[in-house]
């Protein structure tokens with residue numbers, strides 16, 4: 001039986017940005033034991049390298065990019081079609097100055113709505129990968145996906161829960177914070193960083209070059225992608241006071 005792995009990606013590039021190196025390595029190793037589905041939550045988008053555009057135009061372009069990149073890795077995609085932060089009224093002035101805080105007037109009910117959707121998805125999976133999304137630098141949409149997944153998983157802790165470091169929104173101080181909590185197991189996978197950057201550059205609608213330095217820093221030397229395995233539900237509470 002193949003392992004069914006779900007990767008919950010907030011946006012239409014997060015699977016590649018945070019886990020593309022591992023997916024490339026699995027592809028190169030002809031690994032067939034795991035079937036990955038990248039589930040993009042906020043797959044309605046108007047965000048481009050030129051700033052915000054018309055979501056009726058931008059969404060199909062970005063979904064096509066995601067399908068092409070993941071298709072090249074033998075990975076399936078699923079789009080949940082929730083509107084990303086800009087379409088909910090958040091604003092963004094620069095690729096590195098993005099919205100971070102959840103705002104009740106813009107995001108009310110979203111965590112609960114997503115949690116209900118995730119509960120259905122968890123029933124049919126063996127393993128679920130969720131953005132780590134901690135600390136002050138976490139992106140609002142990553143935070144919401146993390147909280148909703150934690151909620152869903154607490155109601156149904158059947159699949160293995162693993163938290164992926166969500167570049168470029170992760171600082172070293174956050175990694176140290178997770179390391180200090182008992183109950184998280186760290187798994188580092190060596191990656192070919194150059195191949196990963198080439199993969200990410202295929203998202204031509206996005207300002208990838210603005211994030212490259214942070215993606216390099218997150219990978220470290222020698223470059224890896226990091227996953228935190230959650231061994232029991234109670235440890236999540238130590239990670240995030242918002243549960």
Ligand SMILES: [Zn+2]
Nearest residue numbers: 010011014139
């Ligand atoms: Zn994202």
